[in-house]
Amino acid sequence: xxxxxxxxxxxxxxxxxxxxxxxxxxxxxxxxxxxxxxxxxxxxxxxxxxxxxxxxxxxxxxxxxxxxxxxxxxxxxxxxxxxxxxxxxxxxxxxxxxxxxxxxxxxxxxxxxxxxxxxxxxxxxxxxxxxxxxxxxxxxxxxxxxxxxxxxxxxxxxxxxxxxxxxxxxxxxxxxxxxxxxxxxxxxxxxxxxxxxxxxxxxxxxxxxxxxxxxxxxxxxxxxxxxxxxxxxxxxxxxxxxxxxxxxxxxxxxxxxxxxxxxxxxxxxxxxxxxxxxxxxxxxxxxxxxxxxxxxxxxxxxxxxxxxxxxxxxxxxxxxxxxxxxxxxxxxxxxxxxxxxxxxxxxxxxxxxxxxxxxxxxxxxxxxxxxxxxxxxxxxxxxxxxxxxxxxxxxxxxxxxxxxxxxxxxxxxxxxxxxxxxxxxxxxxxxxxxxxxxxxxxxxxxxxxxxxxxxxxxxxxxxxxxxxxxxxxxxxxxxxxxxxxxxxxxxxxxxxxxxxxxxxxxxxxxxxxxxxxxxx
Amino acid sequence: xxxxxxxxxxxxxxxxxxxxxxxxxxxxxxxxxxxxxxxxxxxxxxxxxxxxxxxxxxxxxxxxxxxxxxxxxxxxxxxxxxxxxxxxxxxxxxxxxxxxxxxxxxxxxxxxxxxxxxxxxxxxxxxxxxxxxxxxxxxxxxxxxxxxxxxxxxxxxxxxxxxxxxxxxxxxxxxxxxxxxxxxxxxxxxxxxxxxxxxxxxxxxxxxxxxxxxxxxxxxxxxxxxxxxxxxxxxxxxxxxxxxxxxxxxxxxxxxxxxxxxxxxxxxxxxxxxxxxxxxxxxxxxxxxxxxxxxxxxxxxxxxxxxxxxxxxxxxxxxxxxxxxx
Numbered sequence: 001x002x003x004x005x006x007x008x009x010x011x012x013x014x015x016x017x018x019x020x021x022x023x024x025x026x027x028x029x030x031x032x033x034x035x036x037x038x039x040x041x042x043x044x045x046x047x048x049x050x051x052x053x054x055x056x057x058x059x060x061x062x063x064x065x066x067x068x069x070x071x072x073x074x075x076x077x078x079x080x081x082x083x084x085x086x087x088x089x090x091x092x093x094x095x096x097x098x099x100x101x102x103x104x105x106x107x108x109x110x111x112x113x114x115x116x117x118x119x120x121x122x123x124x125x126x127x128x129x130x131x132x133x134x135x136x137x138x139x140x141x142x143x144x145x146x147x148x149x150x151x152x153x154x155x156x157x158x159x160x161x162x163x164x165x166x167x168x169x170x171x172x173x174x175x176x177x178x179x180x181x182x183x184x185x186x187x188x189x190x191x192x193x194x195x196x197x198x199x200x201x202x203x204x205x206x207x208x209x210x211x212x213x214x215x216x217x218x219x220x221x222x223x224x225x226x227x228x229x230x231x232x233x234x235x236x237x238x239x240x241x242x243x244x245x246x247x248x249x250x251x252x253x254x255x256x257x258x259x260x261x262x263x264x265x266x267x268x269x270x271x272x273x274x275x276x277x278x279x280x281x282x283x284x285x286x287x288x289x290x291x292x293x294x295x296x297x298x299x300x301x302x303x304x305x306x307x308x309x310x311x312x313x314x315x316x317x318x319x320x321x322x323x324x325x326x327x328x329x330x331x332x333x334x335x336x337x338x339x340x341x342x343x344x345x346x347x348x349x350x351x352x353x354x355x356x357x358x359x360x361x362x363x364x365x366x367x368x369x370x371x372x373x374x375x376x377x378x379x380x381x382x383x384x385x386x387x388x389x390x391x392x393x394x395x396x397x398x399x400x401x402x403x404x405x406x407x408x409x410x411x412x413x414x415x416x417x418x419x420x421x422x423x424x425x426x427x428x429x430x431x432x433x434x435x436x437x438x439x440x441x442x443x444x445x446x447x448x449x450x451x452x453x454x455x456x457x458x459x460x461x462x463x464x465x466x467x468x469x470x471x472x473x474x475x476x477x478x479x480x481x482x483x484x485x486x487x488x489x490x491x492x493x494x495x496x497x498x499x500x501x502x503x504x505x506x507x508x509x510x511x512x513x514x515x516x517x518x519x520x
Numbered sequence: 521x522x523x524x525x526x527x528x529x530x531x532x533x534x535x536x537x538x539x540x541x542x543x544x545x546x547x548x549x550x551x552x553x554x555x556x557x558x559x560x561x562x563x564x565x566x567x568x569x570x571x572x573x574x575x576x577x578x579x580x581x582x583x584x585x586x587x588x589x590x591x592x593x594x595x596x597x598x599x600x601x602x603x604x605x606x607x608x609x610x611x612x613x614x615x616x617x618x619x620x621x622x623x624x625x626x627x628x629x630x631x632x633x634x635x636x637x638x639x640x641x642x643x644x645x646x647x648x649x650x651x652x653x654x655x656x657x658x659x660x661x662x663x664x665x666x667x668x669x670x671x672x673x674x675x676x677x678x679x680x681x682x683x684x685x686x687x688x689x690x691x692x693x694x695x696x697x698x699x700x701x702x703x704x705x706x707x708x709x710x711x712x713x714x715x716x717x718x719x720x721x722x723x724x725x726x727x728x729x730x731x732x733x734x735x736x737x738x739x740x741x742x743x744x745x746x747x748x749x750x751x752x753x754x755x756x757x758x759x760x761x762x763x764x765x766x767x768x769x770x771x772x773x774x775x776x777x778x779x780x781x782x783x784x785x786x787x788x789x790x791x792x793x794x795x796x797x798x799x800x801x802x803x804x805x806x807x808x809x810x811x812x813x814x815x816x817x818x819x820x821x822x823x824x825x826x827x828x829x830x831x832x833x834x835x836x837x838x839x840x841x842x843x844x845x846x
Contacts, residue, residue, distance in 0.1 A: 329737070330736070330737045334736075334737040347731060347732075351725050351729040351796065352729065353728055353797060354728055354796070358724075362725060362732075372717045374717065374718055374721065376716075416736070
């Protein structure tokens, strides 16, 4: 090795409650590279990062950072040494301005006071160099997740961090925003900084990263240059098994599925509400899976909330099985057999301290209750049934749901709705932030549900996932339905065309896709 | 593969499991330690009188604490419980002193509790309909409630002797004060409600994740209304016990500072002040710990004022331990 690595972690061990979580794990990162750290949920990558950033203490092994022995006792020490971390859940101060967040704790001062003019000017310059023109005086919470990520990154850049760790930073971004984020990451790399990039999206890894470390079961199982490891080998190394190629239903199958579908389950005409939903029309039939496609911020989640009665439409009509309906609250929609799996599992899905059992039966609980008392035996029966049929991995149905991995939590939430015997399933980003294996499981479950006659409407940022499951796509842009693509006409390219159509964005998007393909 | 995933899951879960096992018993360990200390160092500790004195002093705190546990479980807090006690305690003597015989007694047990419950409805409306933060919403009656009680009684002390009414506090069943039995019965009933009923589950869900609860079709508004109303009604009941013990009703004094005792009992008992948990038996144990601490200090000649400081210290420790646990 010509150059001494910036970070060298060797033989790292740690155990929780006598069980080893990391066994001689390694991670070596050189300055000026983007390094992918991948593995399934529970493989130990988060634990390794937490040891590096001082959140956990290792029980054995050595860490060298920037030429020195390093054993950070607190995240603060790691930060001061030049390691900056951007987590999945962004840790910004939501009510303070963008500029304040960027310079928090190290504001430029003048005569002992904070020099707000300089703070704002430098924040402006920094974000502009990212290609972002926003009002830095506005509170962070008023901006989208993507912009918040940029702000977090700007904070890292301005603090002269030698190493930036990005943990699932792109999981809530759309393609354009991802591309923007990548250009910033590449700039960091070209400045000679190191970036550790954790992501479940394989395409992104190939588009961005120079080297890769793969972890499985608390061990480092592969270290390689990104280009030397093809996608199939990466996935098989990560899973520790040969993965049958993801089954893509071809257009003939989709056509066949559409031919089999039943009557109209849900029909929305000209829905509008607030700034996000302007004019959405869509139909979902029994026995078909419809994909709701669109960029982040195009109004997908807002549309789903209208269909579920979580928000009320200002205009437009909604009908269910031919009968016009006007939900006052989710309760009404649930009574009509609508189920809604939310995009934000943590904030709107799980009740973290409650047991898996109670979480799973949350919605169907009234049906299990006689004179106010919960029938525990029937509850147990239902829960055990779903744990088995969906393959939910847990220690006990009595353990708090927060202890489960993301994928298993998602299955519990799916079961929560299936237990109500719904007729229409609204799935908002059902595979967000869960590992590859669980993603395949969820896709399989959705197909089975469709085949059993359920009407399914699902959204996904990753078009590949959308096309893998849906038979038909409804494309929305800026809160308006811009296209409905059936069976044979539906593929990633046609959806992207529809998203870009007329907005003058076609070239940028096409370029982004071409570039991604090229890098791969 | 499945084995691996399960093992990985266990790795993550092992420490949490261990910690929780200890957590449930921690309060009991503290209580037992305090009893052992007193057995060794406090003269005359083992007597029926000591037992009864300690328990009767804790009754009102526990009864108010039960309601407080429900409110805290929804993610709220009720500062107005002392005022609700005062209102109930002020109204009751006016009824049984002016209306003779059993009808007077019956009304004296029902109307004051209804009046207190209305305070809870008011709190609940502020919290759910106007979306005022619970600590601010209940501050309204914390200040105004006692004022209302004073206006009702013209600010005067009402002394009385009415064995029929006061039986709730002074009566005994097989040598055990009735109020202790009432307290234990309430603890049992509410423990059961939290654990076994639909309302109990909804209570924990509302406090545990309100957005998820709403999107699951759970009537969060109704759940909160019930929690605040029941809390105030229980405070009303505690008010009746309090005036019965004292044979007098003074709107200035009834339930003064009880909100802090109740919140302390809830916190020491392991119910997270952030909501989503409700340990009714924990609240009982928490109240006993605080009471026993006060008794121990008094028995060893340390003044009540100093005990207040220690009580504050205990709350801080309890909340700190909870944070570590979370």
